[in-house]
Amino acid sequence: xxxxxxxxxxxxxxxxxxxxxxxxxxxxxxxxxxxxxxxxxxxxxxxxxxxxxxxxxxxxxxxxxxxxxxxxxxxxxxxxxxxxxxxxxxxxxxxxxxxxxxxxxxxxxxxxxxxxxxxxxxxxxxxxxxxxxxxxxxxxxxxxxxxxxxxxxxxxxxxxxxxxxxxxxxxxxxxxxxxxxxxxxxxxxxxxxxxxxxxxxxxxxxxxxxxxxxxxxxxxxxxxxxxxxxxxxxxxxxxxxxxxxxxxxxxxxxxxxxxxxxxxxxxxxxxxxxxxxxxxxxxxxxxxxxxxxxxxxxxxxxxxxxxxxxxxxxxxxxxxxxxxxxxxxxxxxxxxxxxxxxxxxxxxxxxxxxxxxxxxxxxxxxxxxxxxxxxxxxxxxxxxxxxxxxxx
DNA sequence: TCTGGGGTCCTAGGACCC
DNA sequence: TCTGGGGTCCTAGGACCC
Numbered sequence: 001x002x003x004x005x006x007x008x009x010x011x012x013x014x015x016x017x018x019x020x021x022x023x024x025x026x027x028x029x030x031x032x033x034x035x036x037x038x039x040x041x042x043x044x045x046x047x048x049x050x051x052x053x054x055x056x057x058x059x060x061x062x063x064x065x066x067x068x069x070x071x072x073x074x075x076x077x078x079x080x081x082x083x084x085x086x087x088x089x090x091x092x093x094x095x096x097x098x099x100x101x102x103x104x105x106x107x108x109x110x111x112x113x114x115x116x117x118x119x120x121x122x123x124x125x126x127x128x129x130x131x132x133x134x135x136x137x138x139x140x141x142x143x144x145x146x147x148x149x150x151x152x153x154x155x156x157x158x159x160x161x162x163x164x165x166x167x168x169x170x171x172x173x174x175x176x177x178x179x180x181x182x183x184x185x186x187x188x189x190x191x192x193x194x195x196x197x198x199x200x201x202x203x204x205x206x207x208x209x210x211x212x213x214x215x216x217x218x219x220x221x222x223x224x225x226x227x228x229x230x231x232x233x234x235x236x237x238x239x240x241x242x243x244x245x246x247x248x249x250x251x252x253x254x255x256x257x258x259x260x261x262x263x264x265x266x267x268x269x270x271x272x273x274x275x276x277x278x279x280x281x282x283x284x285x286x287x288x289x290x291x292x293x294x295x296x297x298x299x300x301x302x303x304x305x306x307x308x309x310x311x312x313x314x315x316x317x318x319x320x321x322x323x324x325x326x327x328x329x330x331x332x333x334x335x336x337x338x339x340x341x342x343x344x345x346x347x348x349x350x351x352x353x354x355x356x357x358x359x360x361x362x363x364x365x366x367x368x369x370x371x372x373x374x375x376x377x378x379x380x381x382x383x384x385x386x387x388x389x390x391x392x
Numbered sequence: 393t394c395t396g397g398g399g400t401c402c403t404a405g406g407a408c409c410c
Numbered sequence: 411t412c413t414g415g416g417g418t419c420c421t422a423g424g425a426c427c428c
Binding site for chain 1: 396400
């Protein structure tokens with residue numbers, strides 16, 4: 001059997017563990033009121049006001065001004081997440097981490113150790129609560145997909161077991177809106193096609209489904225509707241891209257400011273690349289205008305970008321190739337096509353020695369938390385780049 | 393004061409090659 | 411009295427999830 005485990009209102013719950021006086025209160029973790037942004041997670045008390053994840057923070061504020069609003073402390077949640085995953089691993093060696101707050105456990109063969117499914121689930125819940133103060137919800141089923149859906153059914157602190165052989169019947173008991181993998185657009189298509197229930201959906205054969213929703217999409221829906229695992233967590237694959245993006249508090253058409261944002265983001269990404277000892281052959285820039293129209297441009301080359309400067313140049317060039325001069329709401333940069341033979345020597349010191357040396361200085365400073373490069377220094381080239389940045 | 397930031401995967405269309 | 415056809419690679423956009 002598979003156990004799908006989900007931490008309840010994770011970010012909000014961590015804040016409540018760290019600040020017990022917040023327990024039971026409406027708590028919203030995400031953007032701060034007055035800023036652009038959305039709710040990341042909120043406590044169950046906040047949900048009673050109609051607040052939910054991805055809601056604009058202004059709307060959350062309107063619904064419950066007396067709520068406590070806290071910023072996202074991702075480093076802290078990562079830390080707690082690692083503790084939780086380690087506890088899961090004490091119950092079975094086969095833990096598939098799905099996200100920061102979810103995991104899928106293969107519990108086959110652990111009966112002798114932990115007893116039946118219900119007993120094992122109780123032990124896991126107790127261990128997590130005791131060691132972290134957090135509650136979890138667990139779904140148990142013969143495949144990972146059904147286990148995941150079962151997990152979402154009763155929260156918080158839930159436990160739902162789907163008896164093997166009952167997968168198809170279980171699916172029929174769900175609402176169409178609960179079908180994981182069919183989001184807003186697909187739900188709209190369902191409505192247009194007159195599909196209103198899981199039963200309606202399960203009536204479609206595979207060929208018809210694929211003609212309507214594409215090869216992969218149709219296959220997914222066909223299997224999911226029957227409670228067969230469409231393979232959502234199939235291959236444990238390495239990360240394929242890293243990226244960062246920024247929504248400005250006010251839309252901007254200031255060229256220097258936009259370029260500066262790109263340079264800052266390239267620097268962040270380079271640091272991560274450096275820490276991971278990877279090289280990237282591809283750069284992508286993303287732009288969002290005031291009207292939310294979003295576009296992307298990318299470029300890739302046969303070999304790895306060899307230094308911060310090269311990545312910045314590529315990103316800035318892509319930006320100018322796309323930007324129409326209108327006010328920009330968001331800029332993003334990401335790197336992809338990681339080189340398999342990423343050699344750090346080539347990456348940060350080889351061909352372009354000076355730039356490489358500069359990069360190293362920047363990274364060394366950042367890693368020691370000793371301040372940042374100034375804007376001017378990042379912007380100025382090439383006369384400035386021979387000198388290492390002053391450490392103040 | 394509408395609409396974050398981190399990702400993954402799929403698809404359609406054009407370029408290019410044989 | 412034309413303009414095949416298949417395969418692969420790349421790019422941009424989009425759907426979806428946490």
